[in-house]
Each structure stands twice: as C-alpha cells, then as structure tokens.
Amino acid sequence: MGHLLKVKHRQPQAINALKIDEHLEDIWSALLECKEVMKSEPPQLNEYWAFFGNAKSPWSFQKLSNEKIPHIPESDFLIIIDFQNDFCQNLNFANQLFSQVQSAIVFKSDSPFKSDIVQDAQCFKGMWSSNGWQTFSLYIRLLVAQREAYLEKRPFLMAHLAQSLDGKIAAVNGNSQWLSNEANLKHAHRLRALHDAVMVGAVTATLDNPKLTVRLVPGKHPTPVIIEGQNDLRLDDLHMMALHERVIVLCPQGKQDRILPQAAKEKILELPISSTKDSQERPVLVPSEILKVLYENGISTIFLEGGGQTVSYFLQANCIELLHLHFSPLILGSGRSSFTLPVINSIDEGLRFKMKHFDLDGEILVELLQDKQSRI
Numbered sequence: 001m002g003h004l005l006k007v008k009h010r011q012p013q014a015i016n017a018l019k020i021d022e023h024l025e026d027i028w029s030a031l032l033e034c035k036e037v038m039k040s041e042p043p044q045l046n047e048y049w050a051f052f053g054n055a056k057s058p059w060s061f062q063k064l065s066n067e068k069i070p071h072i073p074e075s076d077f078l079i080i081i082d083f084q085n086d087f088c089q090n091l092n093f094a095n096q097l098f099s100q101v102q103s104a105i106v107f108k109s110d111s112p113f114k115s116d117i118v119q120d121a122q123c124f125k126g127m128w129s130s131n132g133w134q135t136f137s138l139y140i141r142l143l144v145a146q147r148e149a150y151l152e153k154r155p156f157l158m159a160h161l162a163q164s165l166d167g168k169i170a171a172v173n174g175n176s177q178w179l180s181n182e183a184n185l186k187h188a189h190r191l192r193a194l195h196d197a198v199m200v201g202a203v204t205a206t207l208d209n210p211k212l213t214v215r216l217v218p219g220k221h222p223t224p225v226i227i228e229g230q231n232d233l234r235l236d237d238l239h240m241m242a243l244h245e246r247v248i249v250l251c252p253q254g255k256q257d258r259i260l261p262q263a264a265k266e267k268i269l270e271l272p273i274s275s276t277k278d279s280q281e282r283p284v285l286v287p288s289e290i291l292k293v294l295y296e297n298g299i300s301t302i303f304l305e306g307g308g309q310t311v312s313y314f315l316q317a318n319c320i321e322l323l324h325l326h327f328s329p330l331i332l333g334s335g336r337s338s339f340t341l342p343v344i345n346s347i348d349e350g351l352r353f354k355m356k357h358f359d360l361d362g363e364i365l366v367e368l369l370q371d372k373q374s375r376i
Contacts, residue, residue, distance in 0.1 A: 024135050027051060028190075030059035031139055032219050035146075035194055037063060039300070043147045049081035052101070066093050071100070078104040081140065107140065138358055138367065142194060145321060146301050155295040158195075158322035159304040159311045160188055161338055165327060168335035169308045174207040183361035184326040186216045188305065191324070193219025195303035197248070197294065201227050201310030210305070211239045222303065223248060225294065227285055227310060235264060248297070250290055252283065271297065287317040312340045315351065315370075323353070323368040326360065 030051045046065055053059030054076050062070055064080075072078060078101040080087060085108055087094060098104050142158065149156035162180035163169050170176035178185070192198045193214040200210065205226050212224045224240045225248040226233065235241060235249070246269060253272040260268065271293050273285040294302060304311055304320070314320050325338070344350060353368035 024139075026053065026055065027059040027136060028218060030061040031143065032193065033061040034143055037061065038143070038147055038150060039196075043150050045083070045151070047083065048087065049083075050097075051079040051081075052076045066090060069093065069096050072097070073100070076101050079136075080104065080106045081144070082106055082108050083144075107137070135358070138365075139190065139194065141367075142191075142322065146194075149321075150300065155291040155299070156301045156321060157291060157304060157314065157319055158191070158302075158324070159314065159320050160191055160324040160326070161306060161308060161311055162188075162326040162328060163338045164330045164332045164335070166331050166333065167338045168332040169306070169338050170207075170336040171332065172335055174203070174336065176208065179330070180326050180328050181361055181363050184363065184365065187324075187326070187360060187365065189214045189216040190219075191303050192222050192305075193217055195222050195301040197223040197225045197299045197301070198303045198305055199225040199227065199310075200305050201307050202229055202233055203309065204305070204307040205233060205238060205240075208306075209237070209239050211243055212305070213243055223299065225250065225299070225302070227290065229283070235260065235268065241267065248294070248299075250285055250293070252285065269297070284313060287314045287319045291319060308336060308338045309340050311338075315339065316341055318370070320370065323370070325366045325368065327364045327366065329363060 030053065034049060034051075041063065044063075044065070048064040050062045050064050050070065051059055052062070052070075052072050054073075064070065078097065080097070087106055087108075145158075146156050161169055162176075162184055164179065169179065192212065198212045200208075200212070204210070213221045221244060223246055224244055228249050228251045233249075235247075238247075240247060241264065245267070247267055248269045248271060250271050250273050252275045255272070273293060274289050275283045276286050277283060291302065304314060311320070311323075315323070341351075351370060353370055355369075356367045358365045358367065
C-alpha cells in the first residue's frame with residue numbers, strides 16, 4: 001500500500017514487508033481472554049481493545065483507555081479495536097503504542113459489523129493477509145456485538161446452520177452427519193466457546209444427540225439448553241448429560257414434573273416458559289420469553305445451534321442478532337428445509353440481511369445481520 005510510519009530509533013519499513021501471522025490458533029487464546037474480561041469487567045464506552053503477541057507464542061488481550069498504555073515487547077504485533085473512532089486523532093497515545101511494536105493495524109468499529117482497516121500513515125503500521133484478517137474479523141465482530149448487548153443489559157443470541165446448496169439441513173429421516181466439512185465443525189466449536197450457553201430444539205437433541213462440547217478447540221464448555229415441547233425427552237439417553245455439570249431444560253408452564261433418577265435431577269435445571277401457537281396452531285415456547293428467563297438465570301450470550309425449525313421460530317420473532325449459514329457443495333433434492341416461515345405473497349415481505357462471506361477450507365460460510373427494515 002506504500003505507507004510508511006517513521007518511529008524514533010527504528011528504520012522505516014514498507015508495510016508490505018510486515019505481515020502478521022494469519023493462523024487463528026495463534027490469536028485464539030486472546031479471543032477467549034477477551035470474552036472472559038467482558039464478563040468479569042463491565043464494558044466501558046471509552047475503551048479500546050488491544051490484541052498483541054507474536055508468531056511464536058499465544059497472543060494476549062487487554063482493555064485500554066487513553067490513560068492506560070501497556071508495555072508491549074518490540075517484537076510483537078498489535079491489533080487495536082477502536083469503538084469511538086477517535087484513535088487516529090489521539091496521535092500521542094497511538095504513537096506511544098506503535099513505537100513499541102513491529103506491526104500494527106486498527107479495526108474501526110462504529111458498528112459491530114464494519115470491518116474496515118484504518119489506512120492512515122500515522123496509525124497504520126503493518127498488514128495482514130486478507131484471509132487472515134477475514135478469519136479474525138469473523139470472531140471479533142461477534143465479540144463486539146456481544147459487548148453492545150452487555151452495555152445495553154440484554155441477552156445476545158446468534159444462530160448457525162449447515163445446509164446443502166438446495167437449502168436442506170438433513171435427509172428426510174433426519175440424518176445430517178456429516179453435511180459440512182471439518183472446518184465448519186471446528187467453527188461451530190469456536191462459536192460454542194465464545195458463548196455462555198448452546199441451545200438446541202428437542203428434535204435436534206433427539207436425532208443428533210449432540211455432546212455440545214468444545215472438544216475441537218481450547219475453551220470452556222457452554223451450558224447446554226434444550227427447548228422441550230409437551231412431550232418429555234428421554235434425557236438419560238442424551239450424551240450431554242454425562243459431559244456437563246448442568247443442563248437447562250426449557251419446558252411449557254404448567255407441565256408436570258418428570259420422574260428422573262436423583263443423579264439426573266441434581267444436574268437438570270428446569271425453567272418454565274410461557275407458550276404461544278405457531279402458524280400451524282402448534283404450541284411453542286415464546287422466543288423472547290426464553291431469552292428473558294435465561295438472562296435472569298445468568299446466561300447472557302446464547303448460541304442457537306439448531307435445528308432449522310427452532311432457528312425459524314427465533315428468526316421470525318426477530319430475536320436473532322447474527323446468523324451464520326454454512327453451504328456444503330451438495331444437493332440433496334429432498335429432506336428437511338433450513339427454514340420454515342409463514343407464507344408470503346410478495347418479495348418485499350421477506351427477511352433481508354447484510355451479508356459477508358468467508359472461506360472455510362473451500363466451502364462457504366455466510367454471515368448474516370438482519371436488516372431491521374425487513375419484515376415478514
């Protein structure tokens with residue numbers, strides 16, 4: 001790009017000569033640290049986020065303010081997340097930070113999903129390959145969106161589905177293993193690690209019997225949440241029961257207590273939720289009430305992992321802030337659809353999204369942010 005940044009006691013270097021390591025594993029520990037700091041320290045409106053490290057060791061995370069300048073070894077790289085869009089103007093603060101590092105980039109964040117890199121000779125001192133930056137920004141935008149929910153004292157919900165090219169998430173009999181590739185499975189585990197809880201519907205819990213752990217990546221297992229209907233699930237048969245300290249079961253208000261072994265009773269937290277009727281007059285739990293009750297029980301960030309019908313309920317209720325769709329290079333021709341929504345008569349009635357796409361080992365992941373002007 002041709003920019004140069006002159007720093008005392010350092011020979012100026014062309015930006016193209018400086019390349020930050022693009023492997024996500026090198027920075028994953030810092031993203032997990034960011035998540036934990038957000039939970040333990042209330043977000044401030046006047047903060048910056050700093051990620052720093054090098055290509056030979058895990059990165060670290062630290063919250064910054066204009067009054068707090070950390071010591072960073074000169075060999076390290078630096079990424080600044082700028083929430084106020086004033087980092088460029090605060091040159092004394094920026095120069096003191098940049099004088100300590102070999103390469104630095106600034107992520108300007110006037111909204112959770114804007115990923116422009118500030119390209120200014122006085123505050124831009126390095127480069128990252130486009131693939132490396134995209135991979136990092138995929139998760140940092142999630143954390144930024146969670147931060148805004150923390151600031152507003154409300155729950156945060158995102159969803160993820162893997163589907164075929166013709167919009168199917170499973171065969172007619174419910175079989176879905178394995179629809180997506182290993183990279184998407186690992187991506188789903190990363191999303192689990194960045195949330196307090198992972199939520200599935202009763203059909204997904206029964207047919208897929210998922211473990212809902214983060215066994216493929218470092219991080220803490222999220223709390224499993226099952227949305228149960230009128231019929232009791234066979235909870236003892238679920239893999240997650242043996243792998244988690246607590247499992248939350250959301251059930252309709254007024255439902256009678258189930259009969260369970262004592263060991264299972266001690267592990268399960270049953271939360272009653274008010275019901276409504278869906279478009280086919282079937283009783284369903286109210287999505288907004290689910291989020292409210294989970295939030296009141298200490299669950300601030302929820303990852304909705306399926307299935308398609310459950311995601312559709314929350315999507316129709318306008319409760320999903322971020323949606324990830326993975327497209328597998330596969331056509332099924334029949335099977336279970338990704339979404340089940342009310343019939344519409346006009347294209348204008350459909351849900352519209354702001355969209356970004358990412359490469360997951362040759363398969364496509366689409367990140368969707370719902371356009372608040374859309375309706376159904």
